[in-house]
Amino acid sequence: MxxxxxxxxxxxxxxxxxxxxxxxxxxxxxxxxLLPTLQLQLSDENGRKFTLEELATKFEKDRDRRFVPLFMHYYSTCIRPAEQLTLETATATDSxxxxxxxxxxxxxxxxxxxxxxxxxxxxxxxxxxxxxxxxxxxxxxxxxxxxxxxxxxxxxxxxxxxxxxxxxxxxxxxxxxxxxxxxxxxxxxxxxxxxxxxxxxxxxxxxxxxxDILSKESLLNEDSTTVLQQFSETLNSSAATLEDLQEPNFDDDALSTFWAKYEQIPIVNPTKWKFHxxxxxxxxxxxxxxxxxxxxxxxxxxxxxxxxxxxxxxxxxxxxxxxxxxxxxxxxxxxxxxxxxxxxxxxxxxxxxxxxxxxxxxxxxxxxxxxxxxxxxxxxxxxxxxxxxxxxxxxxxxxx
Structure with missing residues (x-):
């Protein structure tokens, strides 16, 4: 060609x-x-940046406990802002x-x-x-x-x-x-x-x-968002590698509760490109x-x-x-x-x-x-x- x-x-x-x-x-x-893509700033050992679906697929395969927190990040940065989107909020920022x-x-x-x-x-x-x-x-x-x-x-x-x-x-x-x-x-x-x-x-x-979904409740409360903050900052850091991504301090109940609710969201799951x-x-x-x-x-x-x-x-x-x-x-x-x-x-x-x-x-x-x-x-x-x-x-x- x-x-x-x-x-x-x-x-x-x-x-x-x-x-x-x-x-x-x-x-x-x-x-x-207005809304982020699935591209992350976190890099692998060769300096190549992960996409969210690549990292999620890796975590799922390795049974890594960072798998659910990764989707908490995805929800808080991509899905939740889309749920709350209005023309007024969208046009209020320069971006x-x-x-x-x-x-x-x-x-x-x-x-x-x-x-x-x-x-x-x-x-x-x-x-x-x-x-x-x-x-x-x-x-x-x-x-x-x-x-x-x-x-x-x-x-x-x-x-x-x-x-x-x-x-x-x-x-x-x-x-x-x-x-x-x-x-x-x-x-x-x-x-x-x-x-x-x-x-x-x-x-x-x-x-x-x-x-009319502006009143829809978030899957993450304020405390969960605070716990997730450092994890999200690392994912968005171009200087960070996978070793720098520390598992946030969520107990098993918090992770399973979030995941059960997340699976009900009517969007394609980025790991397997399918609905639940x-x-x-x-x-x-x-x-x-x-x-x-x-x-x-x-x-x-x-x-x-x-x-x-x-x-x-x-x-x-x-x-x-x-x-x-x-x-x-x-x-x-x-x-x-x-x-x-x-x-x-x-x-x-x-x-x-x-x-x-x-x-x-x-x-x-x-x-x-x-x-x-x-x-x-x-x-x-x-x-x-x-x-x-x-x-x-x-x-x-x-x-x-």
Whole structure:
């Protein structure tokens, strides 16, 4: 596979893809600055930084008593802040404000895309492994402002209790004239949470979606948080190694009580990438089938951002879908190091292009300004690097 250095305005030409079956796949990189990723600062003996799932897998295999405290840290730094997230708290910090603005810019952009499609086909899919509320919170703000009309379909239906069902992603809201002389669909974004959501809960054999969870009690009390503090500081220290990570002073009852409650949280466990509850597990595989179905369409497009492909189920699904010659995949890479990894991962596929910006990190702001934007608003990208197409080796110029 040959890397193709290309300088120009367009990285992903919206005018070329707006009328195709568009799918986005977002990972934790999109919310970075507001919520942490699974990357830790703690290093191994070779100086390589652990990810949370790597360290958790190691602790689980070794039956290390630091396993549950590690998930206490994960809960207190990632899950609990997501449960308490509001637009007011998010935009109150210098690091959170641009994250929310980027979500807003992205939603505005893709709504403009689907508005230009034919009347009954104004829809696109946003698959996400994030369990936070950035998408629904920002979408709700846009709707309240009243400048645009659209539907954010999270797959739930109901009044006093909203039940999540996979079949609801096939529903569309249409408008007709007073005398039925015309019919058109309202622009729609299907929001599919592949790894669960903090807004989900189980009711018998159903999944309930409730966005009013600010009163939800924490799994860790103030005393537990204090005991955990030194452990968390070590995990976040770039100067620390695994030997420096001392087990916090929790007794067996405290650990087992926390773990029993943690297992009820409706998100994918980072160690095995699976749910503990059967009802969530079944929905997970239904959503994977939906992703597979969408990628098998004749003119499908998949754009990934902030996603590392650590979930082997999703990686293998995308790999299988690449046998569809009509599918085009764009993998947005944060930096040169990730770009190299992704190029190696997808080197055998002609319909994948791994994108990065030469000399600049491809964060959410850069994605909105230089990768996915209308020509009249897009900033000129400097030295865009594209890779992933063997067509380059055949003498053909790769372009997006």
């Amino acid at each position: 040959t890397n193709n250095n290309h300088t120009g305005e367009d990285v992903i030409s919206i005018s070329d893809i707006y009328d195709k079956d568009i799918n986005f796949l977002f990972g934790s990189g999109a919310s970075f600055g 959170g404000r641009p994250v929310i603005e980027n979500y807003r810019t992205f939603l505005t952009t893709i709504l403009e895309m689907v508005k230009r499609r034919k009347a009954l086909d104004r829809c696109c899919n946003v698959f996400t492994t994030n369990y936070d509320g950035c998408f629904p919170l920002v979408a709700d703000q846009l709707l309240k402002e009243g400048n645009t009309d659209f539907v954010l379909n999270d797959g739930s239906r109901g009044f006093t209790k909203r039940i999540l069902q996979a079949r609801n992603f096939g529903s569309y809201l249409c408008q007709t004239g007073v005398f039925g002389r015309y019919q058109s669909s309202i622009p729609q974004i299907n929001l599919i949470h592949l790894h669960g959501s903090v807004y989900w809960s189980k009711a018998d054999s159903a999944i309930v979606v409730d966005y 509850e059967t009802v969530y597990e079944e929905h997970y595989y239904q959503m994977l089938r939906l992703l597979s179905y969408e990628l098998e369409k004749p003119n499908a497009v998949l754009i990934t951002f902030g996603f590392s492909f650590a979930d082997e189920h999703i990686l293998n699904l995308v790999m299988r879908s690449l046998s569809n010659p009509g599918l085009q995949v764009f993998v947005c890479c944060f930096d040169a190091s990730e770009h190299q990894v992704m190029c190696e991962k997808f080197k055998s596929y002609r319909n994948v292009q791994c994108l990065t910006i030469d000399g600049e990190n491809l964060d959410f702001t850069t994605f909105n300004k230089k990768v996915l934007a209308w020509p009249e608003t897009k900033e000129t990208a400097q030295s865009v690097v594209e890779a992933g197409s063997d067509a380059v080796d055949d003498g053909a110029e790769a372009s997006v």
